[in-house]
Amino acid sequence: MPYAVGYLGPKGTFTQKAVDALFPDQDAVSYQTIPACIDAVKHGHVKYSVVPLENTLEGTVNLTLDYLIIEKSLKIASELVVPVEQHFMVHPKHKDRWQEMKFVYSHPHALAQCHQFLNNDMRHATAETFASTGAAAKYVSENPDLEIAAIANDQAAKEYNLSIVKANIHDFANNETRFIVLSKNGSEISMDGLVLKGYKTKVMISLPTDHAGALHQVLSAFAWRRINLSKIESRPMKTGLGRYYFIIDIDQKMDDILIPNTIAEIEAIGCHVELLGSYPYYSISK
Amino acid sequence: MPYAVGYLGPKGTFTQKAVDALFPDQDAVSYQTIPACIDAVKHGHVKYSVVPLENTLEGTVNLTLDYLIIEKSLKIASELVVPVEQHFMVHPKHKDRWQEMKFVYSHPHALAQCHQFLNNDMRHATAETFASTGAAAKYVSENPDLEIAAIANDQAAKEYNLSIVKANIHDFANNETRFIVLSKNGSEISMDGLVLKGYKTKVMISLPTDHAGALHQVLSAFAWRRINLSKIESRPMKTGLGRYYFIIDIDQKMDDILIPNTIAEIEAIGCHVELLGSYPYYSISK
Numbered sequence: 346m347p348y349a350v351g352y353l354g355p356k357g358t359f360t361q362k363a364v365d366a367l368f369p370d371q372d373a374v375s376y377q378t379i380p381a382c383i384d385a386v387k388h389g390h391v392k393y394s395v396v397p398l399e400n401t402l403e404g405t406v407n408l409t410l411d412y413l414i415i416e417k418s419l420k421i422a423s424e425l426v427v428p429v430e431q432h433f434m435v436h437p438k439h440k441d442r443w444q445e446m447k448f449v450y451s452h453p454h455a456l457a458q459c460h461q462f463l464n465n466d467m468r469h470a471t472a473e474t475f476a477s478t479g480a481a482a483k484y485v486s487e488n489p490d491l492e493i494a495a496i497a498n499d500q501a502a503k504e505y506n507l508s509i510v511k512a513n514i515h516d517f518a519n520n521e522t523r524f525i526v527l528s529k530n531g532s533e534i535s536m537d538g539l540v541l542k543g544y545k546t547k548v549m550i551s552l553p554t555d556h557a558g559a560l561h562q563v564l565s566a567f568a569w570r571r572i573n574l575s576k577i578e579s580r581p582m583k584t585g586l587g588r589y590y591f592i593i594d595i596d597q598k599m600d601d602i603l604i605p606n607t608i609a610e611i612e613a614i615g616c617h618v619e620l621l622g623s624y625p626y627y628s629i630s631k
Numbered sequence: 632m633p634y635a636v637g638y639l640g641p642k643g644t645f646t647q648k649a650v651d652a653l654f655p656d657q658d659a660v661s662y663q664t665i666p667a668c669i670d671a672v673k674h675g676h677v678k679y680s681v682v683p684l685e686n687t688l689e690g691t692v693n694l695t696l697d698y699l700i701i702e703k704s705l706k707i708a709s710e711l712v713v714p715v716e717q718h719f720m721v722h723p724k725h726k727d728r729w730q731e732m733k734f735v736y737s738h739p740h741a742l743a744q745c746h747q748f749l750n751n752d753m754r755h756a757t758a759e760t761f762a763s764t765g766a767a768a769k770y771v772s773e774n775p776d777l778e779i780a781a782i783a784n785d786q787a788a789k790e791y792n793l794s795i796v797k798a799n800i801h802d803f804a805n806n807e808t809r810f811i812v813l814s815k816n817g818s819e820i821s822m823d824g825l826v827l828k829g830y831k832t833k834v835m836i837s838l839p840t841d842h843a844g845a846l847h848q849v850l851s852a853f854a855w856r857r858i859n860l861s862k863i864e865s866r867p868m869k870t871g872l873g874r875y876y877f878i879i880d881i882d883q884k885m886d887d888i889l890i891p892n893t894i895a896e897i898e899a900i901g902c903h904v905e906l907l908g909s910y911p912y913y914s915i916s917k
Contacts, residue, residue, distance in 0.1 A: 399867075399872065400867075400872075401867060401869060401870075401871060401872050402867065402869050403867070404693060404866055404867040407690060426872060517869075519870060519871045521871070521872045523872055558854075558857070558859055560860055560863070561850070561853070561854040561859070561860070564847070564850045564851075564854070565850075565851065565854055567847070568844075568847040568850070568851055571844070573844060573847070574846055574847070575873065576865055576873075576875065577846070577863050577864075577865060577877070578863075578864055578865045579862055579863060579864045580690060581685075581686075581687060581688065581689070581690045583687060583688050583803075584687075584805060585687060585805045585807070586685065586686075586687050586712060586807045586809055587861065587862075589862065591863070
């Protein structure tokens with residue numbers, strides 16, 4: 346039975362690219378903000394939501410992580426890494442004179458990522474920022490009489506019938522964005538047609554305030570069991586400087602003994618542990 | 632001999648408050664961006680620069696940390712924590728009718744931090760964002776005929792001769808910002824009149840790619856020596872997802888044996904270690 350999946354819109358963003366790869370047969374519902382996407386799952390308006398968590402160049406999307414920390418009712422069910430490929434696109438009527446366009450619209454990050462192209466090929470044009478690459482593409486499609494172009498992905502070009510006149514104009518070839526799928530129960534979903542890269546378990550740990558060596562002890566509890574951690578990051582508790590939540594990526598699937606025992610022991614020394622999810626991660630096959 | 636100290640301006644920001652507390656007798660030079668402040672020390676235009684590193688509510692200032700990671704020639708010489716206290720201020724001619732002001736200007740974070748006040752006392756007014764609290768205060772002082780107010784700190788009120796008509800309007804009492812002092816050699820500077828809270832040593836570690844348990848080994852090297860770590864955070868290397876610099880705060884001053892031996896051993900297993908500084912940290916006395 347088809348169901349609804351929320352994503353950070355509008356159409357033509359990289360998040361839509363992720364949602365189309367993950368849920369090709371479902372009904373994708375666009376939300377304007379990350380909190381709105383997350384709330385939609387929480388309130389049962391959609392079964393899953395897809396939001397960005399991390400980018401190669403920009404790092405963690407703090408808004409997503411901070412919201413996940415307080416939304417204890419939701420779990421991560423899956424993760425997908427999408428390559429960030431930016432293209433230069435115009436309305437089809439301008440496609441033979443694209444170099445004459447006077448304005449280039451895109452998200453500020455996308456404009457920054459295409460600095461070389463803009464500087465070499467479109468030096469005469471003025472770059473202006475839009476809230477998303479998808480919104481920039483939409484504006485270009487709706488204003489065929491203006492001499493304007495957008496930097497956005499192939500999905501946006503298709504969605505808004507624009508002509509890609511110069512493909513892959515991003516400076517940096519290895520740029521990728523990691524998206525997560527949120528659900529109420531976090532039960533694993535298998536994704537046909539995507540490349541399964543492995544499994545991870547994400548936990549959030551807060552340390553007791555009166556116990557100086559607690560972080561050591563936490564990490565040692567994983568270390569002696571040879572449970573590998575692929576990432577540790579801290580986010581502020583917002584109750585005072587120097588108090589953090591530690592978000593830890595464990596490089597394996599939840600098991601019956603090792604991870605549960607580690608968590609039980611960490612809790613026994615006074616830490617608070619929340620499981621954010623134990624899930625497969627995928628990449629788009631090329 | 633007096634010397635120049637750079638800071639993130641304009642006048643009347645929280646960074647100016649930090650620089651005035653740290654260097655009351657020196658010549659403070661305002662720069663418009665964090666990279667410009669850092670470059671000024673690097674090029675010898677100023678002896679020190681003061682930039683924000685972390686805030687209770689917003690977390691790490693990624694721009695500062697990312698720039699420090701690539702600027703290996705600079706070291707942290709000191710750190711100061713400043714309470715973030717926001718006040719409502721108007722031009723003195725409006726001070727008896729401040730509730731009638733039609734616009735409230737401030738930095739977006741400051742507007743967000745004073746949500747309760749704006750919602751209860753100034754519901755009829757329109758909030759508009761400025762690049763900094765100091766810039767908002769400056770604009771209010773320069774336009775006495777407009778019915779406008781600013782949210783900024785006491786320093787801004789003094790600097791621009793504005794009247795504080797409602798003090799401490801921030802929602803959240805424990806909000807603080809951590810500022811760092813950068814210098815070329817990182818030699819410790821003692822701060823009279825400030826409260827010395829302790830010492831820390833900040834290092835940046837990158838792990839070898841071919842060694843899965845490296846992060847464990849790094850943390851164990853500190854752990855068995857009972858060297859306490861107060862913070863671990865990761866920042867993207869920007870060369871591919873999943874590759875991070877780990878920035879670690881060691882809860883003590885650099886010594887002759889324990890920390891150097893730990894660093895030497897971590898390097899022996901293939902890590903790259905950069906010392907970002909070993910320095911005292913202060914708070915403003917109240």
